[in-house]
Amino acid sequence: MTTLTPPFPVVSGTGSEPATLAPEAGNSARPKLLPHRIIAIGGGKGGIGKSILAVSLAIELARRELRVVLVDCDLGGANLHSLLGIDQPTSSLSDFVLRRAANLSELLVPTTVPLLSLISGARNAIQIANPLYQQKVRLLRALKKLDADVLVLDLGAGTHYNVVDFFLLAHHGILVAVPEPTSVENAYRFLKAAFLRWLKALDARHEIKDIVQDVARAESLAAITPAELLSAVTRRDAGIGAILAEELATFRPLLVVNQVRDTRDLTLGESMSIASRRLLGIELTYLGHVRYYDQLWRAVRAHRPLFSDQLGRPFAADLAAVGGRLLACARAEDLA
Numbered sequence: 001m002t003t004l005t006p007p008f009p010v011v012s013g014t015g016s017e018p019a020t021l022a023p024e025a026g027n028s029a030r031p032k033l034l035p036h037r038i039i040a041i042g043g044g045k046g047g048i049g050k051s052i053l054a055v056s057l058a059i060e061l062a063r064r065e066l067r068v069v070l071v072d073c074d075l076g077g078a079n080l081h082s083l084l085g086i087d088q089p090t091s092s093l094s095d096f097v098l099r100r101a102a103n104l105s106e107l108l109v110p111t112t113v114p115l116l117s118l119i120s121g122a123r124n125a126i127q128i129a130n131p132l133y134q135q136k137v138r139l140l141r142a143l144k145k146l147d148a149d150v151l152v153l154d155l156g157a158g159t160h161y162n163v164v165d166f167f168l169l170a171h172h173g174i175l176v177a178v179p180e181p182t183s184v185e186n187a188y189r190f191l192k193a194a195f196l197r198w199l200k201a202l203d204a205r206h207e208i209k210d211i212v213q214d215v216a217r218a219e220s221l222a223a224i225t226p227a228e229l230l231s232a233v234t235r236r237d238a239g240i241g242a243i244l245a246e247e248l249a250t251f252r253p254l255l256v257v258n259q260v261r262d263t264r265d266l267t268l269g270e271s272m273s274i275a276s277r278r279l280l281g282i283e284l285t286y287l288g289h290v291r292y293y294d295q296l297w298r299a300v301r302a303h304r305p306l307f308s309d310q311l312g313r314p315f316a317a318d319l320a321a322v323g324g325r326l327l328a329c330a331r332a333e334d335l336a
């Protein structure tokens with residue numbers, strides 16, 4: 001029998017007593033590997049592994065010596081603390097949204113994983129599941145200011161703008177899909193919803209609304225693909241078309257295919273990326289896959305934390321590959 005190496009750093013603390021706290025702000029002993037980055041994990045459908053990936057990717061990035069804050073943005077059903085094997089924190093995002101806490105940093109709780117802190121999701125979801133516009137703007141601003149190398153935002157299901165806005169706020173939005181038609185459909189729907197929302201924000205900067213609405217009547221905007229919109233706008237006004245093309249090139253979502261079970265599933269990521277370029281005109285960069293692990297759902301069911309050594313090497317290898325490509329994308333963008 002082969003001995004399994006723990007996939008993630010083994011911690012010295014016990015479940016109730018965290019081994020390490022994320023370093024204080026301004027700790028400059030370590031070389032800075034990349035600028036402050038926000039990564040959001042979304043995907044439209046529920047139950048496909050967004051939270052699992054958010055937690056395990058956060059652990060993987062912390063393993064690479066980045067100071068990571070995992071933020072449970074699933075305002076309807078926060079559960080990241082249990083995947084990390086810690087008690088539900090007494091403070092949560094609700095405290096910030098409802099102004100019981102002035103700063104997000106007050107809500108940081110240490111985890112047993114070195115360099116990884118958590119901001120727990122809403123305790124009383126009903127109060128903030130659909131935050132008011134001002135509440136959301138305040139939250140988005142505060143997230144941008146939070147002191148960390150990387151923020152990993154775990155988003156809820158669906159394509160509501162309250163979910164999509166967090167995806168768009170991020171430097172890197174990771175779309176999760178599993179090899180099932182409903183998940184793939186939902187992923188495209190999510191991309192489309194994100195694009196429409198993104199277009200709205202773009203309008204505030206470039207006043208492109210008139211021409212966009214001219215080209216695609218407001219009610220049919222949802223039916224037109226980004227690529228169609230771009231070529232129609234360009235035909236009307238080459239200048240605005242060029243602005244749109246330039247901005248569209250900055251909309252670069254990433255893709256992870258989760259719960260891969262056989263070799264056919266391995267081609268899904270590339271196919272989705274090609275289809276996204278052809279059908280939507282959106283560059284969807286494929287970061288890689290995570291296989292289906294029986295031990296993983298067993299760990300979740302048994303309330304064992306995700307860094308449990310029973311998850312084994314292959315899971316760690318999948319995460320390391322995805323994490324490596326993600327950091328390569330982040331660095332490439334930084335150099336651009």
Ligand SMILES: Nc1ncnc2c1ncn2[C@@H]1O[C@H](COP(=O)(O)OP(=O)(O)O)[C@@H](O)[C@H]1O
Nearest residue numbers: 046047048049050051052291292293296297300
């Ligand atoms: N790669 C995987 N291997 C095995 N089970 C998985 C995997 N990814 C997700 N699961 C199972 O799917 C369930 C739902 O995952 P979760 O991350 O909570 O989904 P979401 O956040 O998208 O709603 C998990 O509890 C786990 O049992």
Ligand SMILES: [Mg+2]
Nearest residue numbers: 050051074155
């Ligand atoms: Mg979830």
